[in-house]
Amino acid sequence: VVEEFLAAATSGRTDRLVALLTDDVTAVSDGAGLARRLLRYRSRERVASFVRAGFTSTPAKRRLAGGSLAMHLARVNGTPAVVAVVGGRVVGTVAFEVRDGKVASLYGIAATGRLTRLDEAWQRRDPGVPVIDGW
Known part of the structure; x- marks a missing residue:
């Protein structure tokens, strides 16, 4: 499901993404440290819009992250996750x-x-091949 989600989130097709979300889906984000409080989204359409914006690659996002991202599928705190890495350093995750x-x-x-x-734990493992490289 997470692989399908990642493909849909980066495809530009919101309908594919909405179809992968439960009716009562919620999303919580720390806003990359730029927001004063946690950001919360409810409803399939709002979550899909938030996710598409977050997973759309732009030069500004690459500058903020410190370079071009590689995205890996992993488990974080026992749950499936996407881990974004730049130069071997974790710059974000979605669980x-x-x-x-x-x-x-x-x-x-x-x-x-x-x-x-998370970054310390990431440094101790072999991350394998990213599912997306050069985002």
Whole structure:
């Protein structure tokens, strides 16, 4: 489901993304540390719009991240996740709660201070081949 979600999120087709979300989906993001409070989204359409915006590659996002991202599928805190990496350093992650073959919740973290432990754990493992390289 997470692979399908990632493909839909980066495809530019919102309808594909909405179809992968439960009716009561929620998304929470730390706003990459730029927001004063957590950002919360509810409803399939709002979550899909938020996700598409977040997974759309732009030169400004690459500059903010420090370069071109590689995205890996992984498990974070026991849940499926997408981990974004630049130069071997974790710059963000989205963890998923999957229910009945659909995404029920998403939790996005990109604030540098919140990624320290994840980055340390990432450095100790072989990440394998990214599912998206050069985003």
